[in-house]
Amino acid sequence: MKNSLAVIFLVGPTAVGKSAVALELAPLLNAEIISCDAMQVYREALIASDKPSLEMRERVKHHLIDVVSVEDEFNAARYRELALVSMAQIHARGRVPLVVGGSGMYMMALLDGLFEGPEADLQLRVRLSSHEAEDLYAELKHVDPVAAEKIAPNDKKRIMRALEVFETTGVPISEQQKKREGIWGKYDIRVIGLERPREELYRRVEVRVDEMLHRGLVDEVRSLLTKKLSSTGSKIIGVPEVKGALNGAYDLDKARELIKLHTRHYVKRQMTWFRKDKRIEWLMIGQDDTVSVVVDKIMGLLNEVAPNGRT
RNA sequence: GCCGAGAUAGCUCAGUCGGUAGAGCGAAGGACUGAAAAUCCUUGCGUCCCCAGUUCAAUUCUGGGUCUCGGCA
Numbered sequence: 001m002k003n004s005l006a007v008i009f010l011v012g013p014t015a016v017g018k019s020a021v022a023l024e025l026a027p028l029l030n031a032e033i034i035s036c037d038a039m040q041v042y043r044e045a046l047i048a049s050d051k052p053s054l055e056m057r058e059r060v061k062h063h064l065i066d067v068v069s070v071e072d073e074f075n076a077a078r079y080r081e082l083a084l085v086s087m088a089q090i091h092a093r094g095r096v097p098l099v100v101g102g103s104g105m106y107m108m109a110l111l112d113g114l115f116e117g118p119e120a121d122l123q124l125r126v127r128l129s130s131h132e133a134e135d136l137y138a139e140l141k142h143v144d145p146v147a148a149e150k151i152a153p154n155d156k157k158r159i160m161r162a163l164e165v166f167e168t169t170g171v172p173i174s175e176q177q178k179k180r181e182g183i184w185g186k187y188d189i190r191v192i193g194l195e196r197p198r199e200e201l202y203r204r205v206e207v208r209v210d211e212m213l214h215r216g217l218v219d220e221v222r223s224l225l226t227k228k229l230s231s232t233g234s235k236i237i238g239v240p241e242v243k244g245a246l247n248g249a250y251d252l253d254k255a256r257e258l259i260k261l262h263t264r265h266y267v268k269r270q271m272t273w274f275r276k277d278k279r280i281e282w283l284m285i286g287q288d289d290t291v292s293v294v295v296d297k298i299m300g301l302l303n304e305v306a307p308n309g310r311t
Numbered sequence: 312g313c314c315g316a317g318a319u320a321g322c323u324c325a326g327u328c329g330g331u332a333g334a335g336c337g338a339a340g341g342a343c344u345g346a347a348a349a350u351c352c353u354u355g356c357g358u359c360c361c362c363a364g365u366u367c368a369a370u371u372c373u374g375g376g377u378c379u380c381g382g383c384a
Contacts, residue, residue, distance in 0.1 A: 105343075114345060198339095230346090236348060
């Protein structure tokens with residue numbers, strides 16, 4: 001059943017300028033921000049995940065930032081649960097949830113839901129990962145040919161997840177994936193996508209990475225490395241790259257270039273993810289657009305009637 | 312200035328015993344249902360440095376030139 005409560009999403013690639021826009025947009029919408037970012041949930045990764053500053057978080061209430069330690073495993077299902085709780089709380093206060101971020105899978109988990117699958121089984125994953133992808137794939141073909149059809153023979157992570165689901169529940173993942181339920185259709189939802197020309201996005205990535213290093217990324221990573229990083233926490237862009245430099249595998253300039261390169265790759269993958277989602281209403285940001293100009297444009301979009309077929 | 316090595320895809324380079332060429336990286340596009348800032352898939356005509364010669368045919372051989380990098384002065 002649908003009710004008239006509103007939920008606004010503001011998505012887009014890294015470095016497009018979401019955070020600053022969200023900060024000015026939130027008061028106009030009577031909104032609180034729910035971060036949709038797989039890395040900003042990690043408390044100790046301040047610079048590496050490029051979190052909004054404490055000052056920004058004082059001006060507008062932010063949810064789902066700093067919710068776990070980098071030693072903890074986190075995933076899309078956890079995110080979804082927590083985000084749903086935050087959404088309910090915000091609605092209860094008579095306010096509007098503004099979901100802001102660039103983690104496409106987390107957005108999808110919220111919007112479309114996830115199938116009721118088993119939790120990640122770390123021990124099983126460790127065991128499976130010692131096998132060759134080829135063998136795992138052969139196994140998958142045997143127990144779940146439908147899933148095998150959709151998964152690339154080399155895509156070890158997906159093969160492992162499919163096997164994990166089958167081994168722990170006895171039901172093929174392809175069967176379970178048919179049922180899922182998200183919030184799409186249940187609220188008055190608008191999804192705004194922020195975009196910039198690729199070249200400019202890449203320029204902004206350069207600036208952002210240089211700033212992160214300037215703000216003390218190396219020290220932050222050094223301290224992160226004293227902890228037992230979870231599998232997700234250890235993947236934060238910046239961590240493995242700086243680690244290499246600290247180990248003497250290469251110098252800091254090389255690390256800087258690697259971080260920029262990996263961030264560019266990430267931006268590209270984000271765009272691939274978002275582009276295919278036809279629910280997103282895109283807004284191309286011009287080079288000279290100030291934050292307020294962008295905010296005005298978004299308000300303009302939101303005041304228009306939602307596109308056809310949307311109820 | 313002399314001696315040597317090299318000049319091939321945006322970059323690093325392989326190769327063609329003479330029949331106009333291919334890897335890695337980058338780049339672009341795509342997939343994505345509990346690791347997602349992860350993981351995976353697809354896409355390679357480029358004056359083979361320039362000029363001349365030999366040849367049916369030269370990027371490949373020969374000669375000359377230009378440039379680059381080493382070493383010696």
